[in-house]
Every structure is written in C-alpha cells, then in structure tokens.
Amino acid sequence: MRAKTKIRDFHQARWNEPIIFDLSTPGERGILLPEIEPEVEASAGGALDELPGDLKRSNPPGLPEMAQMRVLKHYLRLSQENLGADLNVDIGQGTCTMKYSPKINEQFAASPQLSGLHPAQNEDTVQGTLEIMYQLEQFLKAISGMDRFSLQPGGGSHAILAIVSMIRAWVDDRGLSDTKDEIITTIFSHPSNCAVARTKGFKVINIYPDPKTGRPDLEAFKEAVSERTAALLITNPEDTGIYNENIKEFTDLVHAHGGLCSYDQANANGIMGITRAANAKFDFCFFNIHKTFSSPHGCGGPGCGGVGVKEHLIPYLPVPLTSFDEANNRYYLDYDVPKTIGKIKDYYGVIPAIIRAYAWIRSLGAEGLLEAARVAVLNNNYILNRIRAMKGAEAPYAEGEHRIEQVRYSFQPLKEETGCGFDEVQRRICDFMCHLWSSHEPFVVPEPFTIEPTESYSREEIDEYLAALEKIIEEAYTNPDVLKTAPHNSSIHHIAEHEYLDDPKLWAVTWRMYNNRFEGYFEPKKEQQ
Amino acid sequence: MAKKFIHPYIPNSVPEVQQEMLQEIGVENIDEFFKCIPDEQKVQGKLDLPDPLLSEAALKRHVEGILARNQPAGNMINFLGGGCWDHHVPAVCDEIAARSEFLTAYAGEPYEDHGRFQALFEYASMMAELLDVEVVNIPTYDGSQAAAPALSMACRITGRTEVLVAVSTAPDRLSVIKSYLYPDIKVNLFDYDSDTGLADLDDLSARLSDQTAAVYFENPAYLGYFETRGRKISALAHEQGALSVVWTDPASLGVLNPPRAYGADLTCGEIQPLGIHMFMGGGRAGFIGAPDDERYIKEYPSRLFGIAPTTHREWGFGDAAWERTSFASRETSKEFVGTASALWGITAGVYLALMGPEGMRELGENCIKRTRYALNKMAGLPGVKAPAIGTHFFKEFVVNFDGCGKTVAHINAELLSRGIMGGQDLSQVYPDMGQSALYSLTEKRSREDIDCLVNELEKILSA
Incomplete structure (x- = not known):
C-alpha cells in the first residue's frame, strides 16, 4: 500500500x-x-358511468x-441510502462490476429525440435510432467475429433465453428432439445457462473444475459429450478469471457430435480486442451490452443483451432485425427471418442502453477498447497480487498464474481461524463505503468472494478498497465482534433473523401482507395468535 | 512512437502508474497476462471499428447529428398506442430515475443498498394496492415477459401443461408467450366475436378441459375495448380447475376494477404507462400479481423483496423465498431470473406515489372520456367506421377507413405532414379488418388536439 x-x-x-x-x-x-374540457364532458361525460357493473372500481386503490x-x-x-457505482468502490461486484457510465451518454439516452419515439412510428421517422442499432450491430460483429446480432433481449439471462430458444428450434427443426436432449454447462458459468436450458426442455449436465487448474475438467467433459448433446453453454474465462486455453478442444468435440456451442460473454471486459468468440469456433455468443459496453445497471436493469450468431443460425434469430437498404439509403426493421423463434420481448430492445453502448464504443474506438481490456486485466492482477499476500484470504486454483478480468477468492482460512467468514466481512465492508458480493451458488469455492476491478477504477481507489479489506481482516483476528455485529455505519443494522424472509408464515413481500401478519414492529397480529 | 492512449474513462492508462503496478506484480508488461490465450484464438491486428471521437464535444456533435434524424411522436399530436403509450411522465419520475445512486447501482447488499430495497418493496406494495393483491414481484423485462411466466406459474400450480389464450391477445405478446412456453406447454387459442370483440364463451367452454392449466385474456384488450364478461370467463376456468390469468393496463385501475374482482388468480401487465418514457418501445417492465398463498409465491421465478427486522428496530429488507430462484437453485429453480427492469419499478413507484388514488382516478377518467370524445367525433366522418370493434373503451379504439377508399398508410402520411401521428396501421397484422387503425388517447390529448385531428382527417378523406 x-x-x-x-x-x-x-x-x-x-x-x-x-x-x-x-x-x-x-x-x-x-x-x-x-381538466376535462367542457366540450369533452358534454360529448363524453357519460362514458365512465355507462360501463357495465363489473368493470367500475368501487373502492379507490x-x-x-x-x-x-x-x-x-x-x-x-x-x-x-443506496451506494451506486458513481459513489462507492464497487469492485467487489465481481462477474459484473459496472464500469463508469459516462454522463454525456446519459444526455443522449434522456434526449426527447429518443425518449419520445413510439415503436409504431413510420420507419422514415426513426432513421436515427435505426442507424444506431444497425451500427452497434456492426461493432459487435467486429468485436466477436459473429455474423449477425439481435439486440432484443433485456439482459444477459434474457439473451441466454434467446439462444437456448434458438437451440431448441434448431434441434426440433432437424428432427432431433428425441435424441439431442442434453445441454452441457459448467458450474462456474452463470446459473441462468442451466436454468434456461431446463426451462426449454433440456437435461442439464454441469462440469466441475479441475481442482488444481481451475479449468473445466476436460476428462469429465469428454465423458459428458455424446450424440445427445444439443449444445454447450460456457463462459471463458469463468468466474475464476482463469482462461480455458483448451476451449477450442471443447467446441470441436461438441461440433464433432453434431451439437452447437454458445459463448456466455456477459462479461467480455478482459478480452475485448484480445480474443473473439468466432476464433474459438462458437456458434452463438452474447454480450451484456450494459456491462461490457457501459450502460448503468439501474439497481438491476434495464440491461441489454446482444445475441450474436454465425451464418447458419441467422434464420432462427428473434424478429425484427435491423437491416440497411443500400439502394434507398434507408435503415429498416427486417422481419424476413424464415425460421425465427418469434419475439422474446416487446418491440426492438432497450433503446437507452443501445445508444449508450454505441456512444461508448465510438468514444474509445479499437485502440480504446483494447486499452480498456488491458487495464482491466492489469488492475485485476494488481489486486490478486495483494490479496494473495493477505492473511485469511486465498485465491483457489491455478497457483502462481495470472488471471484475466476477475478472481474468485476464498475466506475459508479466515473463517477457520477467526470464526468470521464471508458473511461477516460482507457486512463490515459496508462501513467503509465498499461492497462485496456473495458469488453465485453453489459455493464450490468455500466462503467465496469475487473481485473485478474493470478499467474504470484508479489505483488510488483500488488501494482504498484493499486497505479496507486488510483492516477488516485485522479486526477479524483482534476484535471479531466488530464484524459479527456489523454493519455499524450503514443505513441500517444487521438483519439477523432470516426466517422473516424464508418462513411462509412470516414473510411479507408487500406492505399489505405485512399489515395482515403484523402490527407495530413485527408484533404478530392478535387474531393470528 | 505514437502517443500513449490515455482516455478519461481509463485512469490507469497513465504509463508511470502502469509501470509501478507492473513492478509491484513482478511482470514486465501487460502482454504477459494474456500469454494463457493461444495465438490462434487471438485477434490479429486491430478491431475493425471507426476511429474514436475522443473529445466529448465531437461525440456529442456526432450522436446528436444522428438523433436529429428522428421525428419523435412525443413532439407531435400523437395517436399511437397499442401497448406503448404516450402518457405524461412527471418531472419527479425523471429526477429520481436519473439519480446516480439508483441509476448506477447494481447488486448491493440490503445494507449499503437499503434504498433500492425499500423503494422496490414500496413499488410492489403500491402495485398490490392498485391490483388488489398481496404479492407483486420485482419487475420482469416487460409485460409480455410477465404474461408468459404467469402462464408457466399457472401450469406448475395446477400440475397441467396446456393453456387457453384469447385470440384477441396483442400479437407480439402472443408471439412471446408461444416462444417462451415452447416446448413444454401447449398454447391453444379461444375465439372471439369479431363485432363485439368479446370472448366466444361457447368456444371457450368447448376447449376447456381438466387438462387446462389457465385461461388467459387481456382487459382492456389490445384493440382497446373492455372484456365485460371477465367474471364469467374466470368462473368457466375455475369450473375445470384452471386458473384465470388476466393481463391489465395499470393506468386503468384508478377507475376500473382490478382483475381479481372478477376472478383472476394471477394478474399481469406492463408498467410503462406509470411514468416511463416510450423510448421506441425500449422502456418497459412487467408485473405479476398473486394472492397471499404459499403455492403461488413459491412458483414465482422473479425476485420478491421481503421486509425484516434489524437488530436496531429499523425496517430491513432482503430477498424472500430465495431458494426458488435460479440464483439459489440453478436448474432445479422456477424458470430463471437475472437483471431485468428494477429502475423502472422504482420509477413506477414514484409515479404511483405522486398520483395517489385521486390522480389515478383522474387519469382513468381522462382516458375514457377523451377516447369517447374522439370516437364520437370520428364516427361522424363520412365513410369512417368508428368503432370498428367493441363497445366500451379505455384509451384506444379501432377506426376502419374502408368506406373512404383510402389506405391507412396514405392517411397517416398526410397526417404526418401536418404534425399528427395517426393511429397504428393494423392492415398488415389484421388483414381481415381491412384498412383499419388503432387510435390511442391519453390524458395528453386535449380537445384541441382531437378537433385538429378530425378537421385534418376530413380534409384528407375528401381530397
């Protein structure tokens, strides 16, 4: 430090x-x-009273x-009472730390030239937006090497839905519904991959990491692949930040068995301009446009998922696509997608996120995107080097290796030595205006936490975060009660009784439900006793 | 050597800083971090992207130049609706939605992100009052992505795999429903009367069976009219052990009964009308409302924020019934959940708090009366049939121009040249309805606007 x-x-x-x-x-x-004008009242005043009995509301809301x-x-x-990324050091939100969302892009997104557009306007009156959608697609094609993109999904999980729906359609279209009924993913890939696969009628096989290298276990993978494999849904690097250099072996094997391969690039921050989905022979990929190309996360959306496909899968994309008619120098919404899965969302996509991403890429260009990736990876390895030296914390797998954009760490030693683990550190770090995310379940890495700095944070801010971590670890060894009773300086104190969130007799997800169950401050209502 | 790329968005591009960081890590240069990537997977050369617009001034000029090619309906006398509506967005909604603290937050814990948990709990609570239900989720991607999971929930609740959907359902929503429920759930349609728009109860009865998980209809319907026999439809569903799932417009519920009043078990819809700009259809979020019944709550795919005590007697919040989500249970979860549309939930909460019961009543009254006024005026135009379908309307109705010998495309082009966005052309999607258009009236459409439309239409149709 x-x-x-x-x-x-x-x-x-x-x-x-x-x-x-x-x-x-x-x-x-x-x-x-x-106010209703007199002429309107005179002509239409009875419209409300004339509604049939069942329709009119009797009690106001x-x-x-x-x-x-x-x-x-x-x-x-x-x-x-909310610490947005504009205020805190949010690098503890590994796998999806938000980068800086430039304020100039907010001005574009909020412009009445955009916010005032109706989706059913004549295409001639929305050429500006269509141009931005079309051009953003061209940028994404260059960045990924894919052949066509849909910007319709409202986030990463929604992009996975679009992809698995296309896999479903592709399998059924080839008459393979009964034989190709499995999807392979990895335990370190986002949970929506397997959840969506199951929702679309596939059986799911999860590949665990090799305990030493942290890469998806190649032997287990080879055993899992068969003629039943409809597709592989995989992230690279996974949540561990370890790049799987054998990835092409994975995609080749699935292709050899007649399956498809989808690259979960929700977080492509460490590899923009370095490697591309097409280079590892993926058939699909998707970007979290809001994550990698800078659009604020809005407390959990709206986001935007950009789904890319290779040529042979273009006919399955959701409609409409955005195309350009060169003869007439005109952009248009293209519904000519012969085997389309239909729509997965109303209209055309999250337009505010699309314009922000367009502006962000335009402001950086190829050199800037590459620099963003390089600095994100530099920042990450700087943190890795420091955390490896911290007592109580460790970085499982791939010992001595560098990582790409993030690392999944563990507080297992801290837990064993002090009784304070991830949960306590997470609550305590709020007192230092920082955030630490709990990582995706299941906790293959015990007491996990994931840190991803992106390119947006300065060394000073990273140092401040690390200093807070070091301080908390020291407290765990010297004064663990400070952690166990944390937070102390946050907007509220510890929520210790989780049964209020887990017990059907106690949970209340609206104020109405609360008032039906409780009075005062969580005192059970008398008549229920 | 070219000047080092130092961008305002990338602080650690400063060469001296990079050098110090590299030294501390103990590597020579950044390239070493990428040695794990095989050369054949690496990008050769630079990405094929346009040269950057490095100054903010240049970027602003460029993007605003493109946006200048748009002609927003919001700046005109706009009659487009059909699922995305030109309601007034209160300034306070814009103010809160643009707050850095909410705008740039993501997944903070219930402590440092207490604000978003409370704001979204309150959103769900106010929606619950509007819908007269006990349970409302954190918003889904949009109204269609609320309708489809609601039907999926109904299948799990009933243990059945077939749903009956009204043929009057919004076409795009029907596409989403079919796509989403495929392949495990069968979607069958039931018919309607092409004059009244009302459900064909005989057809519905004939198709209902003990295999039916849910009957789904929309009220108000996509084409603007009310389904007046909701109670009967729900009763028919219930007789067969199926659930009644109703899509509704929350903007209507200040004056109209929420679907639960006529038997809906699950209510779903779109909150764009509640303080969210149109964004060419890019500002959307969906809701699913349900009763306080564990069987329903456990089938929600979305997040639900519950209220909980803290050690210091504050209001605390957290994820309720977490185990059902895909975050907790991966492939054994209830469908899936991810980043959706939380910011619009907060915004819609602000809207409902501003409006209160009286504001929502006035909103409903504005829509219904302005729509009736426009209908009365347009019905008087020679050759125009208005309404073309339905009897009672909320904020939209279908106008048929077949008797005028002019296409909607022609009429709308003429209107556009006069600063008016005419109603949505239905001729492609509903060819049986001939040259018809869906006209939408919100509280923003004044008598003058409507009179102007009718006057211009009179000229265009007689030309």
Missing part, C-alpha cells in the same frame, strides 16, 4: 425513512392532471396521498 492510502472515516446516510404509506395525508396531491415535495424527499432520501 502506498503511503497516501487512508482508511476512510465513512458513514452512510441514515434517514430512517418510514414506509411510504405512513407518509400519507388524506387530501394531499403529488401532481394534477389535465389504497395508494398514499402525498404532496409533490414529500414524494421527492422520500425518494431522494432512499437514493442516499
């Missing part, structure tokens, strides 16, 4: 904001609507009644 790195004396906003219904004052108004400034304050206070 360099001399100037300090542990920040931080306290998050703590507003103790009531649940919004408790802010209601009967009669207050947050916004007024247009129990919404809060609040003046406008009260609504604004409530939500501004809640926003302050």
Whole structure:
C-alpha cells in the first residue's frame, strides 16, 4: 500500500425513512392532471358511468396521498441510502462490476429525440435510432467475429433465453428432439445457462473444475459429450478469471457430435480486442451490452443483451432485425427471418442502453477498447497480487498464474481461524463505503468472494478498497465482534433473523401482507395468535 | 512512437502508474497476462471499428447529428398506442430515475443498498394496492415477459401443461408467450366475436378441459375495448380447475376494477404507462400479481423483496423465498431470473406515489372520456367506421377507413405532414379488418388536439 492510502472515516446516510404509506395525508396531491374540457364532458361525460357493473372500481386503490415535495424527499432520501457505482468502490461486484457510465451518454439516452419515439412510428421517422442499432450491430460483429446480432433481449439471462430458444428450434427443426436432449454447462458459468436450458426442455449436465487448474475438467467433459448433446453453454474465462486455453478442444468435440456451442460473454471486459468468440469456433455468443459496453445497471436493469450468431443460425434469430437498404439509403426493421423463434420481448430492445453502448464504443474506438481490456486485466492482477499476500484470504486454483478480468477468492482460512467468514466481512465492508458480493451458488469455492476491478477504477481507489479489506481482516483476528455485529455505519443494522424472509408464515413481500401478519414492529397480529 | 492512449474513462492508462503496478506484480508488461490465450484464438491486428471521437464535444456533435434524424411522436399530436403509450411522465419520475445512486447501482447488499430495497418493496406494495393483491414481484423485462411466466406459474400450480389464450391477445405478446412456453406447454387459442370483440364463451367452454392449466385474456384488450364478461370467463376456468390469468393496463385501475374482482388468480401487465418514457418501445417492465398463498409465491421465478427486522428496530429488507430462484437453485429453480427492469419499478413507484388514488382516478377518467370524445367525433366522418370493434373503451379504439377508399398508410402520411401521428396501421397484422387503425388517447390529448385531428382527417378523406 502506498503511503497516501487512508482508511476512510465513512458513514452512510441514515434517514430512517418510514414506509411510504405512513407518509400519507388524506387530501394531499403529488401532481394534477389535465381538466376535462367542457366540450369533452358534454360529448363524453357519460362514458365512465355507462360501463357495465363489473368493470367500475368501487373502492379507490389504497395508494398514499402525498404532496409533490414529500414524494421527492422520500425518494431522494432512499437514493442516499443506496451506494451506486458513481459513489462507492464497487469492485467487489465481481462477474459484473459496472464500469463508469459516462454522463454525456446519459444526455443522449434522456434526449426527447429518443425518449419520445413510439415503436409504431413510420420507419422514415426513426432513421436515427435505426442507424444506431444497425451500427452497434456492426461493432459487435467486429468485436466477436459473429455474423449477425439481435439486440432484443433485456439482459444477459434474457439473451441466454434467446439462444437456448434458438437451440431448441434448431434441434426440433432437424428432427432431433428425441435424441439431442442434453445441454452441457459448467458450474462456474452463470446459473441462468442451466436454468434456461431446463426451462426449454433440456437435461442439464454441469462440469466441475479441475481442482488444481481451475479449468473445466476436460476428462469429465469428454465423458459428458455424446450424440445427445444439443449444445454447450460456457463462459471463458469463468468466474475464476482463469482462461480455458483448451476451449477450442471443447467446441470441436461438441461440433464433432453434431451439437452447437454458445459463448456466455456477459462479461467480455478482459478480452475485448484480445480474443473473439468466432476464433474459438462458437456458434452463438452474447454480450451484456450494459456491462461490457457501459450502460448503468439501474439497481438491476434495464440491461441489454446482444445475441450474436454465425451464418447458419441467422434464420432462427428473434424478429425484427435491423437491416440497411443500400439502394434507398434507408435503415429498416427486417422481419424476413424464415425460421425465427418469434419475439422474446416487446418491440426492438432497450433503446437507452443501445445508444449508450454505441456512444461508448465510438468514444474509445479499437485502440480504446483494447486499452480498456488491458487495464482491466492489469488492475485485476494488481489486486490478486495483494490479496494473495493477505492473511485469511486465498485465491483457489491455478497457483502462481495470472488471471484475466476477475478472481474468485476464498475466506475459508479466515473463517477457520477467526470464526468470521464471508458473511461477516460482507457486512463490515459496508462501513467503509465498499461492497462485496456473495458469488453465485453453489459455493464450490468455500466462503467465496469475487473481485473485478474493470478499467474504470484508479489505483488510488483500488488501494482504498484493499486497505479496507486488510483492516477488516485485522479486526477479524483482534476484535471479531466488530464484524459479527456489523454493519455499524450503514443505513441500517444487521438483519439477523432470516426466517422473516424464508418462513411462509412470516414473510411479507408487500406492505399489505405485512399489515395482515403484523402490527407495530413485527408484533404478530392478535387474531393470528 | 505514437502517443500513449490515455482516455478519461481509463485512469490507469497513465504509463508511470502502469509501470509501478507492473513492478509491484513482478511482470514486465501487460502482454504477459494474456500469454494463457493461444495465438490462434487471438485477434490479429486491430478491431475493425471507426476511429474514436475522443473529445466529448465531437461525440456529442456526432450522436446528436444522428438523433436529429428522428421525428419523435412525443413532439407531435400523437395517436399511437397499442401497448406503448404516450402518457405524461412527471418531472419527479425523471429526477429520481436519473439519480446516480439508483441509476448506477447494481447488486448491493440490503445494507449499503437499503434504498433500492425499500423503494422496490414500496413499488410492489403500491402495485398490490392498485391490483388488489398481496404479492407483486420485482419487475420482469416487460409485460409480455410477465404474461408468459404467469402462464408457466399457472401450469406448475395446477400440475397441467396446456393453456387457453384469447385470440384477441396483442400479437407480439402472443408471439412471446408461444416462444417462451415452447416446448413444454401447449398454447391453444379461444375465439372471439369479431363485432363485439368479446370472448366466444361457447368456444371457450368447448376447449376447456381438466387438462387446462389457465385461461388467459387481456382487459382492456389490445384493440382497446373492455372484456365485460371477465367474471364469467374466470368462473368457466375455475369450473375445470384452471386458473384465470388476466393481463391489465395499470393506468386503468384508478377507475376500473382490478382483475381479481372478477376472478383472476394471477394478474399481469406492463408498467410503462406509470411514468416511463416510450423510448421506441425500449422502456418497459412487467408485473405479476398473486394472492397471499404459499403455492403461488413459491412458483414465482422473479425476485420478491421481503421486509425484516434489524437488530436496531429499523425496517430491513432482503430477498424472500430465495431458494426458488435460479440464483439459489440453478436448474432445479422456477424458470430463471437475472437483471431485468428494477429502475423502472422504482420509477413506477414514484409515479404511483405522486398520483395517489385521486390522480389515478383522474387519469382513468381522462382516458375514457377523451377516447369517447374522439370516437364520437370520428364516427361522424363520412365513410369512417368508428368503432370498428367493441363497445366500451379505455384509451384506444379501432377506426376502419374502408368506406373512404383510402389506405391507412396514405392517411397517416398526410397526417404526418401536418404534425399528427395517426393511429397504428393494423392492415398488415389484421388483414381481415381491412384498412383499419388503432387510435390511442391519453390524458395528453386535449380537445384541441382531437378537433385538429378530425378537421385534418376530413380534409384528407375528401381530397
């Protein structure tokens, strides 16, 4: 750590904001609507009363009644109790740390020239947006080596749905429904790969990592592949950040058995301009446009998934695609996709994310994308080097090797030596304005945490994060109670009783449900006792 | 040697910093990190991308130049709807949706991201009041991606694998439903009366069986009219042990009964009307509402945020019934879940809080009366049939121009040249309806707007 790195004396906003219904004052108004003009009333005044009996609402909805400034304050206070990536050091959100979302791109996304467009407008009146969609597709083709993209999916998991739906259609189209009924994935690939595969009627085989190298076990994979293999859905590098250099052996083997290969590139941050899906012979790939090409995550969406395919799978893509009519110098929505899986989402895609990604790529170019990948990987190995030296933490697999964009670490030694593991560290790091994510289940790596710095964070910020980690580890050995009772400086304190979230008799997912079960502060309602 | 690429978005591009970092790691250069990638998999040369627009000024000029080619409906007198509607977006919705804290957050824990958990719990709670249900999910990708999983849930709840969907369903939504439910769930359609638009109850009864998991219909229907016999449809479904699944427009529920009042077991829909801009159909999120019944809750694929106590008696929140999600249970989960549309859930919550019960009532009244006013005016135009289908309407109705001898495409081109976006052309998707268009009226369409439309139509049709 360099001399100037300090542990920040931080306290998050703590507003103790009531649940919004408790802010209601009967009669207050947050916004007024247009008055009905006398001519409209005269002609159409009876329209509401004439509705048949069942249709008209008898009791008004129990919404809060609040003046406008009260609504604004409530939500501004809640926003302050939220640490967006613009404020914190979010590098503990490994596998999907968000990079910086430039503010100029927000201006484009919020422009009335974009927000005011209706999807059924004549194509001649939306040429600007169609051009951006078309050009972004060309960029993604260059970055991946694939032949065509759909930008329709609303996120990475949704992109997986599009891909597995195409695999399903391709299998059925070839009359192989009964024989090709298995999909192979790896335990370190995103859980949506296997969950979607099952949803589309496939059996799922999970490949575990080789305990030494961390790569998907090649021998187990060879055993799993057969004529029944419809497809391989795989990430590379996986959540461990270890690049599987045998990847082409995987894709070759699946192809030799007549299956398809899909590259989960939700996070392509470490390999942009370095390697491409097509180079490892994948048939499909997808990007989380919001992740790799910079669109803010919005607390969990809207995102955007860009699905790429090789030539032979273009006929299965969702409709419409965006095409260009050179003769008339005109972009258009192209429904001529003969074996399309249909639509997987309304309309054409998450347009605000699409324009941000377009602007981001235009602002960096090929050299900038490559530099983003190189710096993301430099940052990651800088962190790896430091965490490897930390007592209580370890980086399982591939000892001594460099990693690509992220690393899955373990607090297993810390847990064994202090009784404090991931859960305690996660709660404590909030007190230092940082975030640490829990990693995908199952926890193949015990007490896991995943760190991915991206290219967006400066060395100073990375050092600050690492200093916080070191401080917390030291506390675990010297004063573990500080961890066990954490957080102390966050917006709220420890939620220790998880049965309120897991027990059907106690859980309440809306305020109405809460009031049916409890009164006051979680006191069971009398009549239920 | 070319100048080192140092971009404002990439702080550690500074060569001295990189050198120090490399030294600390103990490697010579960044290329060493990529030695694990076989050469034949590496990109040869530079990616084929346009030269960068390095200055913010150049980027702004370039992108705004492209956007200038758009002619937004939002700047015109707009009558396009059909699933994406031109409602007013309150300024406070834009303010909150653009807050860095919400906009740039992702998956923080219930502590440092307390705000989003509470805001989304409150969104679900306000939606529950509007829908008169106890359970509402964190938003799905869109309304269609709420309808399809709702039907999938109904299949698991009933243990059946066949659903009956109204033929009047929005065409794109039907495409999503079919695509999503394939191959495990069979989608059959039941017919409607082409004059009234109402469900053909005889056809529905004939198709219903003890194999049917759910009957699905939309109210208001895609073509604008109300299905007035919801209670009967739900009762027919229930007689066969099937669930009633109803898609509804939340903007209508200040004045209209929520589907549960006429027997819906699951309610689903799209929240774009609740404070979200149109974005050419790119600003969307879906909801699924259900009763407080463990059988239903356990079948949700989406996240549900529950309320929980903290050690210091604050309101805490977290994921409820986590084990059913694909995050927890991979291929043994209920479908799948991932990043969807949380920001629009927060935004819709802001909208409902601003509107309150009176605002939602006035919104419904505005839509219904303005629609009726437009209908009355357009019905008086020679050769125009309005409404072409249905009896009672919320904010849309179909107009048929066959009697005018002009195509909708021609009429709309003429209207466009006068600053008016005419109704959505249905002639391709509904060829049986001839030259018909779906006209949509929100609270934004004033009497003057409507009179202007009718005056211009009169000129165009008589030309």
